[in-house]
Amino acid sequence: MEKQAALLLALCAMFLWGSWANTLLLFGTRFELYLFNYILGHFLAGFLTFHDALPSLNDTVSAGGFAMILLSALAGALFALGSLLAVASLDLAGMALPTLILLSIEMAIGMPMLLLLEGWGTSMQLAYSFLGICLVLLAAFLDAWCHGSLQRDRNSNGSEGGPGHCFGLSSQFSSLSFWSFRATSTLVPNATASSLARSLEAPQDAARLTFLTHGSGALPSSMSSQQVLTGRSGPLPARRVKKANLGLIFAACGGFCFSTWPCLGSLVEGQTQWTTWDSGPKLNASAFFFVYALGAVIAVLLLLPPLCRWPLHTGVNLNFWRSYSELTPWQHFLGLSGGFAHGLGCLLSIQAGRVLGNAIAMSITRCQPLVCATWGVLVWGELHGARWKTKVIFGAMLLMFVLALILFLLAGS
Numbered sequence: 401m402e403k404q405a406a407l408l409l410a411l412c413a414m415f416l417w418g419s420w421a422n423t424l425l426l427f428g429t430r431f432e433l434y435l436f437n438y439i440l441g442h443f444l445a446g447f448l449t450f451h452d453a454l455p456s457l458n459d460t461v462s463a464g465g466f467a468m469i470l471l472s473a474l475a476g477a478l479f480a481l482g483s484l485l486a487v488a489s490l491d492l493a494g495m496a497l498p499t500l501i502l503l504s505i506e507m508a509i510g511m512p513m514l515l516l517l518e519g520w521g522t523s524m525q526l527a528y529s530f531l532g533i534c535l536v537l538l539a540a541f542l543d544a545w546c547h548g549s550l551q552r553d554r555n556s557n558g559s560e561g562g563p564g565h566c567f568g569l570s571s572q573f574s575s576l577s578f579w580s581f582r583a584t585s586t587l588v589p590n591a592t593a594s595s596l597a598r599s600l601e602a603p604q605d606a607a608r609l610t611f612l613t614h615g616s617g618a619l620p621s622s623m624s625s626q627q628v629l630t631g632r633s634g635p636l637p638a639r640r641v642k643k644a645n646l647g648l649i650f651a652a653c654g655g656f657c658f659s660t661w662p663c664l665g666s667l668v669e670g671q672t673q674w675t676t677w678d679s680g681p682k683l684n685a686s687a688f689f690f691v692y693a694l695g696a697v698i699a700v701l702l703l704l705p706p707l708c709r710w711p712l713h714t715g716v717n718l719n720f721w722r723s724y725s726e727l728t729p730w731q732h733f734l735g736l737s738g739g740f741a742h743g744l745g746c747l748l749s750i751q752a753g754r755v756l757g758n759a760i761a762m763s764i765t766r767c768q769p770l771v772c773a774t775w776g777v778l779v780w781g782e783l784h785g786a787r788w789k790t791k792v793i794f795g796a797m798l799l800m801f802v803l804a805l806i807l808f809l810l811a812g813s
Contacts, residue, residue: 401751401754401755402755403756403812403813404813405755406752406754406755406756406761406812407752407756407764407809407813409748409749409751409752409761410748410749410752410756410760410761410764410765410812412745412748413744413745413746413748413749413752413765414764414765414766414767414768414770414805415768415771416741416742416744416745416748417742417745417765417766417768417771418769418770418771418772418774418775419741419775420737420738420739420741420742421738421775422738422775422779423735423737423738424438424734424738426734427731427734427735427738428731429731430708430715430718430723432484432704432707432708432711432720433723433724433727433731433735434731434734434735434738435480435483435484435700435704435735436700436704436724436735437731437732437734437735437736437738437739438735438736438738438739438742439480439693439696439697439699439700439739440697440735440736440739441735441736441738441739441740441741441742441743442476442693442697442739442740442742442746443693443694443696443697443743444736444739444740444743445689445693445739445740445743445744445746446686446689446690446692446693446694446743447690448744449686449689449690449747449751450686450690452684452687453683453684453686453687456682456683456686456687457469457683457687457690457691459681460681460682460683460687463680464681465680465681465682465683468680468681468682468683469683471664471667471668472664472665472687472688472691472692472695473691473692473694473695473698475660475662475665475688475692476661476691476692476693476694476695476696476697476698477695477696477699478658478660478664479657479696480699480700480703481654481657481699482654482656482657482658482661483654484654484703484707484712485650485651485653485654485657485712486650486651486654486655487713488647488650488711488712488713489501489502489649489650489651489654490647491647491713491714491715492643492644492646492647492650492713492714493643493644493645493646493647493648493650494547494644494647495547496544496547496548497544497648497651498647498648498650498651499540499547500540501651501652501655502651502654502655502658503537503540503543503655504537504540505652505655505656505659506655506658506659506766507533507536507537507659507763507766508533508537509655509656509659510658510660510663511529511533511759511762511763512533513659513663514663514666514757514758514762515529515759517663517667517672517673517674518666518671518672518673518757518758519673519757521757521811524811525811528807528808528810528811529759529760529763529808529811531804531807532763532804532805532807532808532811533763533804535800535801535803535804536763536766536767536800536801536804538800539769539797539798539800539801539804542793542794542796542797542800543769543797545793546790546793546794549786549787549790549793550783550786550790553785553786553787553790554785557785643714650712661692662758662762665685665688665692665750665753665758666753666758668682668683668688669682669683669684669685669688669753669754669758670682671753671754671757685747685750685751685753686747686751688750689743689746689750692746693743704720705720705721708720708723749761749762749764749765752764756812760808760811760812761812763808763811764805764808764809764812767804767805767808769797769798769801770798770801770802770805773794
């Protein structure tokens with residue numbers, strides 16, 4: 401594969417990572433119910449290159465490389481766990497600070513870890529990569545600032561969001577590229593509500609059957625970063641501050657999960673500068689992704705039932721399998737298609753990493769907030785109620801991502 405083709409694959413992966421969240425917004429109910437089909441969609445994407453994966457899997461198993469299989473499955477489990485922690489952090493601590501923490505850890509720790517594993521490359525590649533990381537971190541800071549500014553704008557003019565209660569500013573971060581999970585007052589308009597309603601103690605709680613539902617006294621996920629630690633009329637109750645702090649811890653843990661799984665991919669594929677490690681049996685990119693997706697499926701099978709019964713976030717508890725069985729065919733399709741799109745993006749990025757190295761390929765793919773923001777502004781009205789200052793911050797954030805993307809492309813070429 402030529403470098404130009406690999407760069408094109410990474411750009412296609414960036415588009416897919418930035419687009420799958422549209423299905424999540426249309427899904428309209430608890431994220432845990434979406435996640436299972438989403439991970440199954442990843443697994444289905446793995447079959448696209450199964451003809452390439454099967455020989456590598458056979459060779460690795462024959463050579464006794466079971467450690468490579470386990471590391472690949474662990475990578476998928478980390479992705480699934482990071483997804484759940486990220487959603488819980490948004491619900492507990494709002495959008496601004498968790499978004500900043502997630503994206504900062506993924507770029508500031510994840511890319512240097514990949515460079516350390518794969519080698520720093522030439523001095524120009526290192527310089528481009530370092531400057532690109534700095535610009536992404538600046539963009540993440542501007543994103544968090546934009547969240548708080550937009551919330552203040554909407555509070556001042558009495559607006560609660562764009563058309564159809566759209567979900568805030570571009571909170572697209574890392575591998576989970578979706579918009580703000582601000583709870584609305586909209587009832588769940590499908591059969592799932594019956595199972596959710598049965599999980600509530602009081603009928604009046606049915607009004608909280610929202611995308612990420614909130615319990616009584618929970619910290620609203622629409623809070624800006626300034627409101628996390630202090631309220632409008634004084635300090636927030638200790639319980640709310642404790643929940644917010646827990647949300648920030650979840651964000652840090654989720655960011656670590658997202659930054660670690662590509663490193664395991666480099667190890668498994670033998671894309672390291674450690675000659676002693678590379679001498680053993682290895683998986684190719686297709687085989688790694690297939691086992692990665694299988695590991696994610698096993699992880700959600702183990703995690704989702706107990707985490708629905710005892711949620712990490714402020715949502716009500718529910719019976720996972722009963723609620724899942726009540727999803728409509730359309731909702732199942734949304735989850736599978738969203739997962740397939742994101743999984744295909746992962747697969748393309750990993751294939752591009754064969755030529756570019758996973759550090760460069762993943763960095764290009766992680767610039768997907770450009771695509772997310774385009775969907776958000778043009779389709780979902782994310783800047784509804786924003787004043788000129790917020791729009792300037794938003795534009796500056798996009799500019800930083802564009803410049804970072806250009807630098808990563810230069811590093812790859």
